[in-house]
Amino acid sequence: xxxxxxxxxxxxxxxxxxxxxxxxxxxxxVFSILGIINFAHAAVFTLGAYFTYALVGGAVGFNGxxxxxxxxxxxxxxxxxxxxxxxxxxxxxxxxxxxxxxxxAKRADPLLTLVSSLGVAILITNLIQYLxxxxxxxxxxxxxxxxxxxxxxxxxxxxxxxxxxxxxIFGVSVxxxxxxxxxxxxxxFGKALRAVAxxxxxxxxxxxxxxxYILLAFFLSGFLGGVAGTLVGSSVTIAGPYFGISFGxxxxxxxxxxxxxxxxxxxxxxxxxxxxxSFLPAELSSYRDAVAFAVLFIVLLIRPRGLLGxxxxxxx
Amino acid sequence: xxxxxxxxxxxxxxTVTVNIRRRFKMFKMFRRVRLGSITALAIxxxxxxxxxGELATAIPGAPTIEPTTAAGIATTVSGAADTAVAAGNTxxxxxxxxxxxxxxxxxxxxxxxxxxxxxxxxxGPIPIGIGVxxxxxxxxxxQEEVTGAQxxxxxxxxxxxxxxxxxxxxxxxxxxxxxxxxxxFQSLINQGNVVGIVGPTLSQQAFSxxxxxxxxxxxxxxxxxxxxxxxxxxxxxxxxxxxVAVVAPNAIDAALGINPNIKNxxxxxxxxxxxxxxxxxxxxxxxKAKGLNLTQxxxxxxxxxxxxxxxxxxxxxxxDLVIVSGLAQDGGNLVKQLRDLGYKGLIIGGNGLNTANVFxxxxxxxxxxxxxxxxSPEANTDMxxxxxxxxxxxxxxxxxxxxxxxxxxxxQVFVEALKSLDNKSKISGMSLADLRxxxxxxxxxxxxxxxxxxxxxxxxxxINQAKFYVAQIKMNPDGTTGTFTYIK
Numbered sequence: 095x096x097x098x099x100x101x102x103x104x105x106x107x108x109x110x111x112x113x114x115x116x117x118x119x120x121x122x123x124v125f126s127i128l129g130i131i132n133f134a135h136a137a138v139f140t141l142g143a144y145f146t147y148a149l150v151g152g153a154v155g156f157n158g159x160x161x162x163x164x165x166x167x168x169x170x171x172x173x174x175x176x177x178x179x180x181x182x183x184x185x186x187x188x189x190x191x192x193x194x195x196x197x198x199a200k201r202a203d204p205l206l207t208l209v210s211s212l213g214v215a216i217l218i219t220n221l222i223q224y225l226x227x228x229x230x231x232x233x234x235x236x237x238x239x240x241x242x243x244x245x246x247x248x249x250x251x252x253x254x255x256x257x258x259x260x261x262x263i264f265g266v267s268v269x270x271x272x273x274x275x276x277x278x279x280x281x282x283f284g285k286a287l288r289a290v291a292x293x294x295x296x297x298x299x300x301x302x303x304x305x306x307y308i309l310l311a312f313f314l315s316g317f318l319g320g321v322a323g324t325l326v327g328s329s330v331t332i333a334g335p336y337f338g339i340s341f342g343x344x345x346x347x348x349x350x351x352x353x354x355x356x357x358x359x360x361x362x363x364x365x366x367x368x369x370x371x372s373f374l375p376a377e378l379s380s381y382r383d384a385v386a387f388a389v390l391f392i393v394l395l396i397r398p399r400g401l402l403g404x405x406x407x408x409x410x
Numbered sequence: 411x412x413x414x415x416x417x418x419x420x421x422x423x424x425t426v427t428v429n430i431r432r433r434f435k436m437f438k439m440f441r442r443v444r445l446g447s448i449t450a451l452a453i454x455x456x457x458x459x460x461x462x463g464e465l466a467t468a469i470p471g472a473p474t475i476e477p478t479t480a481a482g483i484a485t486t487v488s489g490a491a492d493t494a495v496a497a498g499n500t501x502x503x504x505x506x507x508x509x510x511x512x513x514x515x516x517x518x519x520x521x522x523x524x525x526x527x528x529x530x531x532x533x534g535p536i537p538i539g540i541g542v543x544x545x546x547x548x549x550x551x552x553q554e555e556v557t558g559a560q561x562x563x564x565x566x567x568x569x570x571x572x573x574x575x576x577x578x579x580x581x582x583x584x585x586x587x588x589x590x591x592x593x594x595f596q597s598l599i600n601q602g603n604v605v606g607i608v609g610p611t612l613s614q615q616a617f618s619x620x621x622x623x624x625x626x627x628x629x630x631x632x633x634x635x636x637x638x639x640x641x642x643x644x645x646x647x648x649x650x651x652x653x654v655a656v657v658a659p660n661a662i663d664a665a666l667g668i669n670p671n672i673k674n675x676x677x678x679x680x681x682x683x684x685x686x687x688x689x690x691x692x693x694x695x696x697x698k699a700k701g702l703n704l705t706q707x708x709x710x711x712x713x714x715x716x717x718x719x720x721x722x723x724x725x726x727x728x729x730d731l732v733i734v735s736g737l738a739q740d741g742g743n744l745v746k747q748l749r750d751l752g753y754k755g756l757i758i759g760g761n762g763l764n765t766a767n768v769f770x771x772x773x774x775x776x777x778x779x780x781x782x783x784x785x786s787p788e789a790n791t792d793m794x795x796x797x798x799x800x801x802x803x804x805x806x807x808x809x810x811x812x813x814x815x816x817x818x819x820x821x822q823v824f825v826e827a828l829k830s831l832d833n834k835s836k837i838s839g840m841s842l843a844d845l846r847x848x849x850x851x852x853x854x855x856x857x858x859x860x861x862x863x864x865x866x867x868x869x870x871x872x873i874n875q876a877k878f879y880v881a882q883i884k885m886n887p888d889g890t891t892g893t894f895t896y897i898k
Contacts (some may be wrong), residue, residue, distance in 0.1 A: 166806035330715035
């Protein structure tokens with residue numbers, strides 16, 4: 095492997111790995127608090143991308159109920175990314191209130207909650223198709239204003255071109271990861287959230303409003319999903335209402351690999367899978383997903399609790 | 411409760427407390443029942459949207475899937491959105507699998523239904539099945555086929571249908587996979603009691619679903635199945651889509667016309683799609699036959715979105731021509747990423763990229779993409795003008811695509827074959843089984859003047875198409891719309 099393709103693979107791996115990481119963190123936040131996998135997260139990921147697309151002024155295609163409609167204004171990409179992700183976060187909050195909380199109140203089996211979240215995912219996916227059709231949506235080509243299609247990381251004589259989209263993805267993901275780490279570890283809010291995750295009952299006895307923190311966890315999770323969806327959608331395309339599904343599976347692989355419920359684990363898992371995928375020879379790249387899950391399988395054989403997961407202590 | 415009673419200053423002797431407790435229990439029970447029914451309703455509604463939404467309401471204004479019952483009551487008129495609800499069994503109608511299983515379990519009922527349908531054919535419209543992908547990854551292409559078929563239904567019914575009898579299309583969603591296609595075909599054959607089927611969307615699906623129709627002696631016209639071996643599946647299988655081996659080489663000739671100095675060629679194809687595999691074989695053979703240098707063959711998956719690896723590897727080979735066989739989304743993305751990373755040479759796209767939907771994927775970077783086509787909106791024939799007029803009423807200024815035209819042609823072949831069969835012996839007098847067999851013979855014998863140009867079939871069911879086209883994409887300055895400019 096020559097230097098050019100090594101650097102390209104490395105940067106591509108970091109870029110896609112970091113977006114896996116922020117997506118998987120959405121799963122992790124909910125899992126660490128409720129102990130369940132929120133399958134609707136993949137649908138929120140998709141929704142986030144559509145929200146941002148609409149906010150930058152993108153028009154709906156000729157299929158679906160909203161055919162040919164567009165917002166009367168178009169926001170700059172950075173602002174649309176934040177707003178679209180906030181909307182995705184609010185959808186996650188609605189999902190918690192409608193699909194998770196009632197079941198929790200009735201002390202339903204976690205499996206039922208899982209199925210309920212799967213139902214919500216299907217519902218959202220179909221709703222998107224009903225409203226805007228199954229066609230792909232691409233962000234306008236001048237989305238990252240001023241940036242060329244590719245940035246040269248080498249010299250003019252031996253160029254190492256990297257697509258600007260990848261650089262933007264990596265930059266935004268790192269910023270989000272740093273902010274999130276700060277919030278969780280060093281703020282009152284983060285401490286309360288961790289307390290609820292540790293033991294909800296004790297936390298509520300200590301005066302922490304657990305329901306509120308669960309809502310906030312869902313909001314953050316949806317926000318992260320929305321950011322990830324937008325970044326992927328702007329780099330490639332929003333490939334239709336189903337585009338979150340394969341990503342959702344990858345996200346599950348990432349959190350299991352990193353260790354269920356572990357935040358640094360989700361980041362490590364994302365980067366490992368991203369890099370493994372990008373260093374795969376091009377002839378095999380259509381087996382990328384198989385590689386992701388093979389890595390997962392091997393790691394689990396050696397460390398069943400994942401890379402950074404903690405062993406569960408069974409109390410009798 | 412007791413605390414409440416105290417605070418309200420009520421007497422709380424034993425009787426009162428018991429009464430209050432009983433009432434509270436009743437209230438709780440009531441609440442439980444009410445909540446239960448609300449939850450049940452909500453779950454029902456969710457299921458309805460999840461199943462029905464995916465199948466029946468996939469495209470607003472698109473045909474609903476008919477609420478066929480076990481008794482085999484004919485069908486629903488396409489486009490009648492309220493029929494499914496009126497029949498009161500929408501949930502069942504959405505679940506194609508459930509119906510088809512029920513049907514196989516009750517062969518006698520279905521057989522009985524077949525006779526009655528045949529008898530009823532004289533008065534009611536003639537059902538023709540459209541089994542294409544309305545949902546799933548290939549929904550893009552399938553939706554274009556749905557539009558083409560709907561336009562054909564209106565077009566031919568306005569012209570008097572089959573000698574005065576209207577046709578009616580029955581749509582069944584195949585989704586993008588083999589299982590979906592099998593279910594849809596079984597449903598159309600056993601519940602829809604169709605005289606024939608236009609479908610499925612992908613060659614990959616045709617290899618699994620067509621044998622079912624062939625065994626049931628139901629004529630099938632493949633609207634977009636261009637892989638090798640489709641008409642050979644059986645006597646009842648034909649196609650209106652020219653095989654890739656005939657269409658694809660035209661694109662390489664056109665590329666050599668634009669740049670006679672082409673030497674190095676890189677070929678990429680989606681290795682998880684039967685059609686793309688078949689197409690790339692033809693491309694690679696043609697490249698070698700023309701004496702060009704095939705420097706590398708790379709693969710990808712139709713589900714991929716990140717193609718930087720393939721793009722980087724391709725560019726490192728310094729090719730003069732890149733040939734991509736994939737579907738609109740993945741192929742378009744690959745083209746975009748190749749251009750983003752600085753590839754300047756010519757690109758040929760396979761048949762999967764032959765749709766205006768690719769504009770939205772690669773945007774300004776689509777410009778210059780060369781595509782061999784079985785249909786060109788610029789073809790100057792009377793039938794094509796009529797077709798374009800009819801399509802304009804449906805979708806405005808968006809030019810019709812090859813998939814629109816091929817689905818339209820599929821319906822047209824059925825209508826014209828039915829007409830000429832009816833002229834020989836009245837089809838209203840035939841049983842469904844006899845009609846299907848006679849119709850198949852009639853289809854293969856006929857000649858048709860279609861939007862694709864003049865077509866006929868070999869005895870095996872392969873299409874003979876008189877003319878092919880090569881187009882080059884020209885994108886407009888806005889970067890989101892463009893046209894296929896006819897170059898050959």
